[in-house]
Amino acid sequence: MLGFLVAATVLLEAVSATSLGVVSTExxxxxxxNIRLGSQRHMDVFKGIPFAGVPGRFxxxxxHPGWDGILKATDFRDRCLQLTVxxxxxxxxxxxxxxxxxxPHINSVATNLPVMVWIFGGGFLAGASFGANFLDNYLYSGQEIADRGNVIVVTLGYRVGSLGFLSTGDAGLPGNYGLWDQQAAIAWVHRNIRSFGGDPSNITLFGESAGGASVNFQILTPHNKGFIKRAISQSGVAICPWAVNKNPRKFAEEVALKVNCPTDHNMAKCLKMxxxxxxxxxxxxxxxxxxxxPLVYNLVLSPVIDGDFLPDDPSELFHNAANVDYMAGANDMDGHIFTGLDVPSVNSGLIDxxxxxxxxLLASLTKEKGxxxxxxxxSTYTLDWGSKPSRETVKKTxxxxxxDYLFLIPTQAALYLxxxxxxxxxxxxxxxxEPNRLGGIVxxxxSWLGADHADDLQYVFGKPFSTPLGYWPSHRAVSGYMIAYWTNFAKTGNPNTGNLSVPASWPAFTSNGHQFLEINSKMDSSYVQQxxxxxxxxxxxSVLPNLPTVYSE
Incomplete structure (x- = not known):
């Protein structure tokens, strides 16, 4: 009898399997x-839907011209051409x-769900819509966010490296091709997501590092009017020192010489061929x-002020985002990965x-002020050192x-704007x-390492739930908090209000209060600070910009 009941339950579940089936797009x-996640919980996963045609060079x-028959969207497609590691x-x-x-389909087929569109990071040089993977476990799988938050998750590909961001600084090769790709994907989602059960009037962008800066660019450009309701920038905004190349011609000429192209008026024509x-x-x-x-000065394949996608310096474009809800933040030791390359001794516990x-290092980062x-x-950074700072104090500084320079200060400036x-x-x-999981081990x-660059990704994408053996319960706690705040924000524009409960009420940032929330596994209401x-x-x-400039490129 028990076997019969189990079989009947499975049969009923199969018959009522909640799925969109074949979806009509433009x-x-x-x-x-379609995958079954639990009782009354199913998910449709579409991989490799084209949102534009094969792009012309630069x-x-x-x-996209479209296709005949039914496109089987079951496998990720190639990443954009890029350098290996x-x-x-x-x-x-x-x-x-x-x-x-x-x-996600919870109890019934999805309708009118909020949509979260992910833009990957990678220094505008590398990356893919699915992220790093190990044994078919993809970093940017939207499954945990979609299932736990009851939102639709979209991840997109865009051109990177030379093909995405090389610019001659003029009409020959204006640049920003990768940003235009992102914009085309956002516009496609706006036009088509209703067929997938999404609400085109409630689209939230989110991204990290170069993806976080890209999110910021997408709400600042005049080309996305009416497409984006909310946005989340993780460890990257449009006014980061690495986010805009103010002198792209110099690098374009270096590339041209490497591929035997002239650097005169024929440069763009030659590069295209x-x-x-x-x-x-x-x-x-x-x-x-x-x-x-410092390494930051080598990150030259990045967006440019082209007079089109970016009609002005990003700091002058925040009026375009006046009606977009915006959430942004940084990791407390976001710069560690870069410091390890610039000042290798910070990672040695045995030497000062x-x-x-x-x-x-400070002289390099402030060189224009002499x-x-x-x-x-x-003097600003050593104010609390005392006469004999410990080895750890110096390294942490x-x-x-x-x-501060690469991530935290620009993010605070963007929030203020x-x-x-x-x-x-x-x-x-x-x-x-949340401290790095390898701190003091590898x-x-x-041992004193906090959250390094990209440490937040595993928690936002729910890896402590999908690969539980690799994590402690505290990691599942912080992952749950982040998914709750992020998806509540996507639904309502308020990270505290939605389907998921949160450990602390997060106040809005205002021009005079500067309130923020510190997020980690131990957090409670005392983690609201200003x-x-x-x-x-x-x-x-304030202080540095007002000093006299003695040097400029």
């Missing part, structure tokens, strides 16, 4: 894969403008840094980091300097501080 019919994307070869394809969609793999290889960057030449290296800038910076220009848009600020991760690193924010945004 390009044609698509069919994904051209904006165009609409060792920067000595390339992989991927120019045919790469595809997106992936996770649609050059082998794409050779172009990608020529767009490599120097990954070594030093206190005198010379004070001279701290001074040289000696006065570096002296002011040094160096990490704080790069964290958003709040000061806000119409209906609300502003929320956070600091993520070299080069010191004026994050105010002394340092004041130095970088």
């Amino acid at each position: 390009g044609g019919m698509v069919e994904g894969k 051209e904006k994307p165009s609409r 060792l920067l000595n070869d390339v992989y991927g394809s120019e045919d790469c403008l595809y997106l992936n969609i996770w649609v 050059t082998d794409p793999k050779a172009l990608t290889l020529a767009g490599t960057i120097n990954m070594s840094g030093s206190p005198d030449a 980091t010379p004070i001279d290296e701290v001074k040289r 000696t006065l800038g570096s002296e002011n910076a040094f 160096v990490v704080a300097i790069e964290t 958003h709040a000061s220009k806000a119409g209906t848009g609300r502003t929320f600020s956070y600091l993520f501080s 070299t080069p991760f010191p 004026k994050l690193r105010f002394r340092y924010v004041n130095f970088w945004t």
Whole structure:
């Protein structure tokens, strides 16, 4: 009898399996894969839906011509052509403008759900819509967010490296092709997501690092009017020092010389005819840094002010985001991965980091203000040192300097600009501080390491739930908190209000209060604070800019 009941239950579940089936889109019919997640919980997963045609070399994307029959959207498509990790070869394809969609069905077929669109990071040089993977476990699988938050998750591909961001600084090669790809995907989602059970009037962008900056660019450009309701930038905004290249011509000429193209008025024409793999290889960057030449200055394949996608400096475009709800934050040691390349001694527990290296790093980051800038910076960062700072204090200070300069201060400045220009848009600020899981266990991760760059990704995408053996209960706690805040925000514009309960009520960031939430596994209501690193924010945004400029490129 028991066997009969089990069989009947399985049969009923199969008959009532909640699925969209074949979906009609502007390009044609698509069919994904339906998976059962639990009683009355199913999900349709669509992988590799084209949102644009194969892009022309150094051209904006165009609409996909469409297809006949039913497109089986069951496998991720190639990443865009890019350098390998060792920067000595390339992989991927120019045919790469595809997106992936996770649609949860809880009790009934999804209708009118909020939509969260993910933009991956990777320094505008690398990355893919599905992220790193190990044994079919993809970092950017939207399954946990979609299932737990009852939202649709979309991840998209875009051109990176030379093919996505090379620019001659004029009409020959205006640049920003990767940003136009992202914009084409957002527009496609706006036009088509209703067929997948989504609400086109409630689209939230979210992204990390270069993806976080991209999210910011997408709400600042005038080309997305009416498409985006909310946005989340994790460890990256449009005003980060690495996010805009103010002198793209210099690097374009370097690339041209590497591929035997002239650097005169024929440069753009020649580059367009050059082998794409050779172009990608020529767009490599120097990954070594030093206190005198920090790695950040090598990140030159990035967006440009082109007079079209970005009609002005990003800091002047925040009025375009006045009615977009915006949430942004950084990790408390976001700069560690870069500091390890610029000042390698920070990762050695056995040797001191010379004070001279701290001074040289600050001199590099404030070089346009000369000696006065570096002296002011040094006194700001050593105010609490006392006469004999410990080895750990000095190392933590160096990490704080790069964290502030690269991520935290620009994020605070962007939040302030958003709040000061806000119409209906609300502003929320956070600091993520869950310690790195490898701190003190694996070299080069010191025992005092907080949240390093990209440490937040595993929690936002619910890895402690999907791969539980790799995590402790505390990691599942912080992952649950982040998914709750992120999806509540996507639903309502308020991270506290939605289907999921949260451990602390997160107040909005205002131009005079500067409230923020610190997020980690131990958090409670006392983790609501204000004026994050105010002394340092004041130095970088007020004191330093007002010193006389003695040097410029």
